[in-house]
Amino acid sequence: MTMRAPPCSPALLRFVALVLATLTVIPSSLAFVATSSGRLSFKTQPRCGGSSVMFSRARRPSSNANRRPVGGSSVGGSVRGGTTATRLIMGAGNISEDADGEESSDYSAWPAINRKAIGALASVGALESAYLTYQKIHPAGLDLLCGASGGCLDVLNGPYSNVLGVPLSAFGTLGYLAAAGLAVVPLFAKEESASVDKTTRSLLLVVTTAMGVFSLYLLSLLKFKIGYPCPWCLTSAGLSLSMCIVAWTKRAVPEKTKAAVVGACTTLITAFACLAVFVVTETALDIRQAEASPGELVGVQLVAPPLIDTESSPQALRIGKKLKSLDAKMYGAYWCTHCFNQKEMLGKEAMSKVKYIECSNRGVDNQVDMCKAADIPGFPTWDIDGKLYPGEQTLEELEEIVGLAPYKG
Template sequence: MIRRRSTPWIHRWSRPLIAAIAGCGALTTGYLTIEKLTGNSAACVAQAGVKGCNDVLSSAWATVFGQPLALFGFLAYTSMVVLALAPLAVNREQNKQPRSNLENLTWLLLLAGAIAMSVFSGYLMYLLAFQIKATCPYCIGSALFSLSLLVLTIIGRTWEDIGQIFFTAIIVGMVTLISTLGVYAGVNQSDVTPGTSGQPTKITFTSKGDPNPAFGWEVTTTSGEAEIALARHLAKVGAKEYSAYWCPHCHEQKLLFGKEAEEIINNDVKVECAADGLKAQIELCKAAKIEGFPTWMINGKNYSGVQNLEELAKVSGYTGPRNFKYFK
């Protein structure tokens, strides 16, 4: 009597496991996408002066093609869920051959997807450790999800040709890495888009080189009378701007004010929260329970993120000239 070889449990459960892990990744990245698009801060335990999740989400690398990076992660994880479960929706007994074909196709797509996600996550871990220098549980969790998907895809079935795995890994890995480097090639540059005659100028900024602990990056814009008047008003009413010298969005806020007005903000309004920054006031940042930079505190209310000067004028009760030169 010939015994039928039993199917390893990992082969039986690999697709549901892949779908479950990818589902967790989709929930995580979906949450981050919503927080990024709505301008809210992600729930993250952080210490003042130490870069955390929200600093990562506000960094230059957190936006790709004008959209949150987390959105692309959500789409990738969702695709993995669909690929993992698609063959299970086909009746094996009634559609044996079509299901077999679909299984083979989706396994290849799962393998390619898992390799691409793992390579991209590896590059993001490099950025997290050596460029942004922050701790982000969401980012680390996503990287672990991607690696788990790759492992399950490899061991979750019997691959007749092991060389196929290596060939796919090399091709997909190289394409992913080259594409990633290409996407982020434009990170180290700033952009000032002139407005039409009589209109304010649009300001965007992405980090260029390493910031100086004394002042961050150089402010290249100049102030007008409205910017200077608003800066003096904010100082007069006791407004506070909690920031960190290494924060790209904090520098974007500086560009909106311009060099001359920023000197007033720096001397009378700004609270430096980076532990190694010039005149750091860590205890004040802790007491204010600051979760992300920049955060404005005006008349007892907090305003997170870069604020257009028109908005700062409105919430602070400023009544002077409002012909501001820049907007974000």
């Protein structure tokens, strides 16, 4: 049995896009609201035997600016602009109350080494994901990553490598950039702020947890669904999981209850998002098969390329005849969008004169051994008169390659 691969329903894709966007916003909003109440600031202050941190919290106006000590010790207070500022030098073991009876608490910034570690991992991940995205968009880019054929190509350009028509690596790039920004931007701030520190730490826990969970989903796909190795995917998953481990083991959110709530909510929402992506992908594949062979939805093994819908122009027909006379071949894969674009450019009549070689081992009538023997550099690749021409070719470029005069119809 075979299945064909036409585009998915735009209405379905728009609906899922809305759902995924909502699921993305919810955890970040919850973390921000949970951690940004109150305005806090702190600064380091030299003292004997090390450094201490000055903590302050703005208070409401009070008629009594005096401070009373807790446990017999006192910490100086001051009144500025009608407010009482509670100040505490950490490390002295003193906790004080203000006139309103509110007790201040110690606060220490997240060590810079933790931020630098996540920033470094995220930077490497962003570069790798951006590179993969570029290579997927480039007509013959994936040859630099995987070679002409094999499991790596099936993974990176297969049906599970895109969400709503956008490469997963593009979403990964955005995730890594977000993690890098949240990790390192506070390090360059002119004034240290506890509010910024706490908020970025909570958001880092959200982002890294979400990326870690999604990486586990992708690893599950590789192992149980796709069945092919993908070094680039494993590298990205390793980077994401490493960031997640740093955020949790180094206590990005020091409060255990808050960390548990943020982590649980993020994990649950990300898991639902993964499920939604998987269901949409599987549904799209079922729709494609149903269109190719109605009523036969079980035991799908091979996939046929999308049907060519365009009619051939006189220029394309002329090129098709010449390609046939030269015994030209076009190497491609059923999942290759650039291959489909090339076919649509020539049209169904012209393409009927061209020998098409399927190079994916999951494609109908595939000839993987021939693709490997030809040592083609990427998809699509034209084999014309014994010479290889990788990438999509315009009609004018094909005319030049086959030796036809420019069309002047």
